[in-house]
Amino acid sequence: MRAFLPLNFGTDTASWVAKGKIWNTPAGAKATRVFEIYRYDSESGRGPRLDVYHIDRGSCGPMVLDALIKIKNEIDPTLTFRRSCREGVCGSCSMSIGGRNWLACTQRIDDIEGSIRIFPLNHFPVKKDLVVDQRHVLAQHQIIQPWLKTAKPAPEGEWLQSPEDRVKLDGYYECILCFSCTGGCPSYWWNGDRYLGPAVLLQAYRWIVDSRDEATGQRLDTLEDPFRLYRCHTIMNCTKTCPKGLEPAKAIARIKAMLVARQH
Amino acid sequence: MEDFRTPTARARGLGAARGGTRDFWYQRVTSALGVLLITGAIIVVIDSIGADYDDVRALLSNPVVVALLLLALLNFCIHMRIGMQVIIEDYVHQPMAKVLLLIVNAGFSTVIGVVGAVAIIKIAFSG
Ligand code: SF4
Ligand code: FES
Numbered sequence: 562m563r564a565f566l567p568l569n570f571g572t573d574t575a576s577w578v579a580k581g582k583i584w585n586t587p588a589g590a591k592a593t594r595v596f597e598i599y600r601y602d603s604e605s606g607r608g609p610r611l612d613v614y615h616i617d618r619g620s621c622g623p624m625v626l627d628a629l630i631k632i633k634n635e636i637d638p639t640l641t642f643r644r645s646c647r648e649g650v651c652g653s654c655s656m657s658i659g660g661r662n663w664l665a666c667t668q669r670i671d672d673i674e675g676s677i678r679i680f681p682l683n684h685f686p687v688k689k690d691l692v693v694d695q696r697h698v699l700a701q702h703q704i705i706q707p708w709l710k711t712a713k714p715a716p717e718g719e720w721l722q723s724p725e726d727r728v729k730l731d732g733y734y735e736c737i738l739c740f741s742c743t744g745g746c747p748s749y750w751w752n753g754d755r756y757l758g759p760a761v762l763l764q765a766y767r768w769i770v771d772s773r774d775e776a777t778g779q780r781l782d783t784l785e786d787p788f789r790l791y792r793c794h795t796i797m798n799c800t801k802t803c804p805k806g807l808e809p810a811k812a813i814a815r816i817k818a819m820l821v822a823r824q825h
Numbered sequence: 826m827e828d829f830r831t832p833t834a835r836a837r838g839l840g841a842a843r844g845g846t847r848d849f850w851y852q853r854v855t856s857a858l859g860v861l862l863i864t865g866a867i868i869v870v871i872d873s874i875g876a877d878y879d880d881v882r883a884l885l886s887n888p889v890v891v892a893l894l895l896l897a898l899l900n901f902c903i904h905m906r907i908g909m910q911v912i913i914e915d916y917v918h919q920p921m922a923k924v925l926l927l928i929v930n931a932g933f934s935t936v937i938g939v940v941g942a943v944a945i946i947k948i949a950f951s952g
Binding site: 654696697754784789 | 831833834835836837838841842843844845846847849850911913914915916
């Protein structure tokens with residue numbers, strides 16, 4: 562096997578993660594937790610490293626994001642990450658925590674055993690530490706035109722929708738575009754340049770099923786493509802890694818079913 | 826070479842091909858039919874274990890049996906062509922190599938299908 566497989570599957574040696582700095586245990590701490598955090602600066606010319614931080618659990622909030630903020634405030638101000646709402650609604654703080662993409666602000670420290678490994682969201686190019694470049698996936702999101710499209714001019718009041726039709730949006734409108742699912746999708750890793758990925762497809766479905774929208778067919782046209790849509794091989798990582806408990810795989814299956822339905 | 830295209834231009838790429846649904850559907854249909862057809866074909870094969878050429882020829886003179894074997898083969902070849910095409914498109918990104926492999930794949934499935942069909946028909950009509 563060794564003869565066929567190059568070390569680390571032949572990845573660029575510059576991307577190998579080296580051992581980083583070990584920050585000392587805070588004095589007087591009773592219970593500590595160990596965080597191993599990926600550090601990298603795309604402008605430094607140096608490769609990534611894994612820094613080790615010891616956190617006084619007693620003086621830290623319950624979530625992983627609390628620990629990150631504590632590190633930044635009290636130990637190492639150079640640690641870079643995104644966050645805003647700190648309650649699971651803005652989608653900024655998604656990252657790979659203990660091997661799974663999740664929101665740092667909704668992941669309890671105590672639910673993870675042993676040292677807690679934090680990496681940037683899988684697959685996306687890293688800008689600095691836990692901040693990734695999402696320009697491509699956001700441009701992909703624009704392709705599906707995530708807004709209500711109607712030929713008819715807007716009514717005086719609101720667009721009406723029956724309670725039954727409103728329920729069809731449940732499980733889809735809640736998406737916060739954290740891209741945990743997209744970063745966790747192997748098909749997106751191989752073909753993300755053309756495959757739209759689970760988050761964008763779930764968003765597409767949210768507008769396709771909206772009874773108020775008049776561009777359903779046009780939306781399906783935009784998706785009907787061997788790469789944009791059909792690269793989904795129902796691997797289901799998306800559903801497992803959605804911190805909002807949504808099911809992108811189900812949304813994608815429904816889009817495929819609609820495309821089949823309009824053929825017959 | 827530096828790529829100065831905007832993220833939008835890159836994401837839109839060549840646009841939607843307006844295709845893929847037929848292959849997706851055929852792959853599902855051939856999976857479901859395959860269970861039935863291949864089971865039937867296996868039963869025919871098991872039934873012919875130890876039989877001599879004349880027995881098999883007699884069995885294949887039955888049009889239902891010939892049709893079953895031919896349909897199983899056709900179903901299998903379509904399924905194989907689509908399945909392998911998906912794998913090639915997933916993993917082969919060099920354009921020339923991809924096109925070449927897609928042609929080889931389609932050719933291979935066709936040749937297997939035709940050779941198999943001729944062989945079955947030959948036995949069936951040899952009596
Ligand atoms: S579907 Fe879930 S994991 Fe994917 S972007 Fe939306 S909220 Fe995040
Ligand atoms: S900070 Fe907003 S989702 Fe975590």
